[in-house]
Amino acid sequence: MLIAIPAEKLHGEFRVAATPETIKKLIKAGHQVKVESKAGQHAAISDAAYTEAGAEIAKDSDALYQGAELVLKVRAPDAHEIAKLPNHSALIALFDIHHYPHLAALSSKHISSYALELVPRITRAQSMDVLSSQANIAGYRAVLLATQYYPRFMPMLMTAAGTVKPARVLILGAGVAGLQAIATAKRLGAIVEVFDVRPATREQVESLGGKFIEVALSDAEKAAAETAGGYAREMSDDYKLRQSALIDSQARLADIIISTAQIPGKAAPVLISAETVEAMKAGSVIIDLAVDSGGNCPLSKADKVVHSNNGVTIVGHGNLASLLAADASALYARNMLTFLSLLQDAEGKYAPHFEDEIIKATLVCHQGSALLGKKTEAAPSRAETVI
Structure with missing residues (x-):
């Protein structure tokens, strides 16, 4: 040919x-x-x-x-x-x-x-x-991108001038990009917490040094959480309310959030509300990898960096693999x-x-x-x- x-x-x-x-x-x-x-x-x-x-x-x-x-x-x-x-x-x-x-x-x-x-x-x-190979790169690059906007160190440092606390990184989604983001953030010395609807991902998260956080699930919800192909599945409205409360509480503690959640053929789920952003710490950074599908945060804008009134930086870059x-x-x-x-x-x-x-x-x-x-x-x- x-x-x-x-x-x-x-x-x-x-x-x-x-x-x-x-x-x-x-x-x-x-x-x-x-x-x-x-x-x-x-x-x-x-x-x-x-x-x-x-x-x-x-x-x-x-x-x-x-x-x-x-x-x-x-x-x-x-x-x-x-x-x-x-x-x-x-x-x-x-x-x-x-x-x-x-x-x-x-x-x-x-x-x-x-x-x-x-x-x-x-x-x-x-x-x-190809999606796995490229998502792997995106997860890695997302952490490095976060360090560009985060105004502090990632690791804990003990110096003559005092101790610097490690950054707390919250990763939403333990798919390919999320797992690579866990590994990269841990290498840089951050404290890493991870949320995923699928209980089966706990072992992968913990093997990389992340702390798995989850919404309590009934047996029926556990059965419905993952499709036969290993994908996460859209959950019930009741579950979403509990999920929203958990993510809100963890986001308020986080210094960096890397959000990776998408639904095939649909708009990305909103996981980080505008109200949650308003409650986050000044200097916090959100890297929204789902921005091309509408974003996991309603304040995200494709290929733009948004600065909230309370000092949170929201980075929307849907093609991070292209940066490497x-x-x-x-x-x-x-x-x-x-x-x-x-x-x-x-x-x-x-x-x-x-x-x-x-x-x-x-x-x-x-x-x-x-x-x-x-x-x-x-x-x-x-x-x-x-x-």
Whole structure:
């Protein structure tokens, strides 16, 4: 196949869908690879590095897509990009499928499209799990971002001038991002407390040195708390009231809150109310990783830093993985390479295994039809878990 790797056009997206490492493997498998000039510049990959790996550098998107059979992207294309994609080609990307507005445009060009966020949570798909690899980076970066705005030390320090108390970090959600945030905050010497609706996450939290806090659950609520795929599930109104009271009390004690809760296909749950923010300590920091889905705090604003009247800083950054573009791209590209094995035959020709459950879950456009309606319940997004 002739595989095209475009430069990402979305503002603030610094990742790239292939690296010299993965391109060498694609070429070894018999593929031709074109990379748009400067596609990797923000991920510390030069055009020369791609050329050395065996790729052809295309000066612009017109040259890039000429003859392309497969397009690998990080973020799904907008209308302008779709207009340049070859008819009857195939496309793999992160779509944010529940909010993506251009499926009809892709279908009209008979572009077979695969949404990587819909990769099911099964053992053999772990090496294709882009959301986990990117959430891991986001959890790490969230803690470092918090240290930029928090006006004190994270660890306890004993000095001749006196003792500095360690920061108290509250993490809402013990999914992939939350677990990495626990590990990173502990490395920096913070006291870490973690809330998750799923009692089963307690062991993971405590193994990383976090203190697990929870709402008391009845047996029925425990059974309902987690889906078969390991995701947290939206809980009853009565539970939400108890959850809100617990989070409010813990937030008032916290110096830093890292909030990761999202509901696939829906607005993110509000966990940190405006009233809770008003009661928090001056100098406290909230990192809201769910801001692109509406935010876990109603005061969050996408890609903005908000300062409350009482001195709380609320950081809304929905694409933290892009801030570590070099490593994020390396992991994403490896996930993509593994996924590609399901789309080709022994000779390397485009031949999707349509009966494979991973292909079934991720295929959102095929033969001129959008398949979104079949995906909404089958494979929820794992950008983070619901708590």
